[in-house]
Amino acid sequence: MRQFLAFIFLLFTSMAFYAQDDENPVSWSHELNKISDTEFDLIIKGDIFKGWHVYSQHTAEGGSLPSEFTYEKAGIDYELVGETKESPTETAFSDIFEVDETFFKKQAIFTQRVKLLNPDVRQIDVNLFYQVCKEVCLAVDKDFNFVLDGGEAVTVEKHVDERSLAMGEALKLDLKNKDILKGGNDQDEGQSSLWVVFGLGFLGGLIALLTPCVFPMIPLTVSFFTKQSQNKSKGIVNAVLYGFFIVLIYFLLSLPFHIFDSVDSQILNTIATNIWLNLAFFIIFVFFAFSFFGYYELTLPSSWANKMDAASNKVGGGIGIFFMAVTLAIVSFSCTGPILGGLLGSTTLAEGEVANNLTAGMTGFGVALALPFALFAMFPAWLNSLPKSGGWMTTVKVVLGFLELALAFKFLSNADLVGNWGIFKREIFLGVWILLFVLLTLYLFGVIRFKHDGPKQKLSLGRKMTGFLSIAVTVYLILGVTKISNLKLLSGFPPPDFYSVFQQESDCPMGIDCYKDFETGLAHAKSVNKPILLDFTGWACVNCRKMEENVWSDPEVYPLLKDEYVLISLYIDDRKELPLEEQFDFKYDSGRVKTIQTIGQKWGTFQTVNFNSASQPYYVLISSDLELLNSAIQSAPSDEYRDWLLKGLENYKKIGSE
Incomplete structure (x- = not known):
């Protein structure tokens, strides 16, 4: 969730090309494949730098610019046989332009068959106009010269008349103080963004620690290691190893998104573009939310946990501790699963490399979950300072449930945008969020209750503070609906400004x-x-x-x-x-x-x-x-x-x- 994670803009250096021939985010090559004496395949290949997109000839109107070919002297020296073919493309929905955009990642290959009309033709010249985008967009003209007889391309200097020379000179500015032109914001903050995702995954892990599935496990597990070991140092080593394996497990969960590139490009990116997948995620997150509200319990098959627990008892040593960590991951799923689902959804909607973001977030989550087991094993006296389990953990789950619902409506909004239904406009989206935070506020102050809440008690200071924070969020959203505030903290997360009930057109x-x-x-x-x-x-x-x-x-x-x-x-x-x-x-x-x-x-x-x-x-x-x-x-x-x-x-x- 690019906006929810508060990603800062990535800053890039300017890239000049055309006459300067400087580095371009696409490296082009071309080759000729002879079919017969009169037919040839013109093949143009572009290797695209990581993270950049080149757009298809057939991408939807109203979005990024399509690739366009100009075949010089087509119909005179040769004819085009069929359309220009493309290598496989991908499709993603653009929140900005509200269309499905079709583009190439990593490599673009175009193939055009031609049939000679003039047997004396020795060279075919082709121009490609394309747009390549990452955080900035570049519009590029590229020329290709195909030589039919195996010789070298011939560059014929084009005559430029006096009128064109004069108009060209008029296009050049006599800029003063040009030496200060450089030095703008050319900082690449890609690594910084990964640390942001890691930090937010870490925050999610800390929240998971406060849930009733995980919190009671801390003193029990630490006590097990310190008592079962022959000495204190051995117990600390085992607890640290246990924490390491927890981090490793959550790290390993992200690896399939690196190993199977198709999972990244064909599934995760598709979530933001496919109506039915967005609706499915909406339903899933609503399902997660009501599990946090206490209407049912989400659990993995109990046989899994039993098998892992049995394996940890049989094997012993480091491998046994690993199976203990797997057991924790399984039995805590009812609380960690929805949080991890939110992390997956956030990463899916984020800009940039989905797999890298997911790995950073999952690793951060695992570190936060593992940290207390190592720390309390080193300093067991700290266990006495831990708060007792109680109703406050139920409150944490309900708050998470409302946040899951808020996330769910982002996916519903995506489906509305993709489908061009015009139903879930910006003001309606914000209205739903306002309602959710009003209900959350009423819950925190004890006005409404859920079935798994214990006896009504005096509100704690933490619950009151969270309630006032919920009020602040509600007021902030109301100010956004009334245009008093521009909702910078949620920038881009609600539907865009122009997707509004009160939409206005402007040329500037x-x-x-x-x-x-x-x-x-x-x-x-x-x-x-x-x-x-x-x-x-x-x-x-x-x-x-x-x-x-x-x-x-x-x-x-x-x-x-x-x-x-x-x-x-x-x-x-x-x-x-x-x-x-x-x-x-x-x-x-x-x-x-x-x-x-x-x-x-x-x-x-x-x-x-x-x-x-x-x-x-x-x-x-x-x-x-x-x-x-x-x-x-x-x-x-x-x-x-x-x-x-x-x-x-x-x-x-x-x-x-x-």
């Missing part, structure tokens, strides 16, 4: 006045004497929407964007054709020529040649005199983005005073 992000042409925006900035926020974005850029919804909406950021800057948003993936009089051939310094036919090609080239970057989102602060005011930046937290804007304003005022 956050309703801010913006310009989608650089020259027009530049002229306006000069007339009002304001600095410019140059926003390189894309219609199909997921991370651009995240920045707009989560960072630009911040009360300390929004006024700066609205009142202090002129916003120029340039859409790199806009495939609308330019008017004929605005189309031209752009010649790079390397001699390569690129035909500029669409709006996106124009602004993509503009970004590359002026800022040495091709990723989105990409933000630049400049004055109307083309003086850079700060380093470029990509994704960033609200406070960092605010400080970046303020620094740009400060530098702009310094320029004006000189």
Whole structure:
């Protein structure tokens, strides 16, 4: 659950390519397969860097951009036999665009059969336009030259007329202070995110310790090791070994998701895209919740625990202790199972490598579960400070039950989004959550009770504090529904803002006045004497929407964007054709020529040649005199983005005073 786990944005360095030929997240190769004297298979292979996606030719409209092929002189020198075939793809639902997107992971292979019409043809030129995304999206043009006679590809220098040369020069900016362009947020925090998942798995393990299935086992197990061992040190060693095996067991449970890659890509990712799987998970988590409410008990077959217990008695030594740890995992399943299910659901909905996240979370869970057995074996006197088992553990289970219900409705929301039912809108989702936390508050203060609750007693301090926390969450959700708060702590977890009962359309992000042409925006900035926020974005850029919804909406950021800057948003993936009089051939310094036919090609080239970057989102602060005011930046937290804007304003005022 990306949002529930409060994942921070991953930050990436800008990646420039096109004329610069720098590192691209896809490594391409091509080969020719001769079928007959007149028929050939053109094969294009792309090895995709870990975590990146290249989108299929057939991905749904309204989402990320599809791959598009242009076959030069097709129908003149040769004809296409059938459609361009693709290697196997995967499909996942995009919460941002509300469509099923089809994409390649690891490798993309395209095959197109051609039949020669002109026997003198010696070379076939193919252009591929594609989008590759991770946390940023890159729109890329790639040329391939297929030589039919076994020779080398011939590069024919394209003539560029004076008009195109002039328009190309006009696209280049005479930027001042360009040395400060670098130094933006180029920190990769992938490892940091794994530690976040580990920490939250650890928190889940600590919660599991407080349940009636696990808590009473601590003094019993520690006493067993200390009494059964010949000396104290031996007992400590056995208890530590017991804890190690607990961690190992939960770690091993995550390994199938690494070993069988198909489980990761075909099942876990599909959970976020398949209506029936989402509905199934909704039912499962409701089932988990009512088990915590005490209506029934979830247990694994008792024969499993009996066999493990018998094995631990027969084998003895380290292997026997391992079977004791397995026994604990089995008999505590009624309490740990729903928590582990929540961890699985959270990991499934998270961005990034699902298997790695799951391993980090499961390991953290196991460490928390094992830690007290080792610590209390080392310091047995601490056992006297443990609270006695009692009704407080029932309270813990009920609270977990309400949290399981809240998680269940996330899966129901996914099903609604995938199915385009338009039923479970943002306000309805938040309304259900408000109801759940109101009921939780009433339970914590003793107004409502469940069948397994003991005799009514005076409320403990811990229960009162949890009750007030539940009230705070309820109020926070109400403020979100009424638009008083933007629910940053739950960013992206409820349905997106635009999936609303009160949906409003706007041509510009956050309703801010913006310009989608650089020259027009530049002229306006000069007339009002304001600095410019140059926003390189894309219609199909997921991370651009995240920045707009989560960072630009911040009360300390929004006024700066609205009142202090002129916003120029340039859409790199806009495939609308330019008017004929605005189309031209752009010649790079390397001699390569690129035909500029669409709006996106124009602004993509503009970004590359002026800022040495091709990723989105990409933000630049400049004055109307083309003086850079700060380093470029990509994704960033609200406070960092605010400080970046303020620094740009400060530098702009310094320029004006000189």
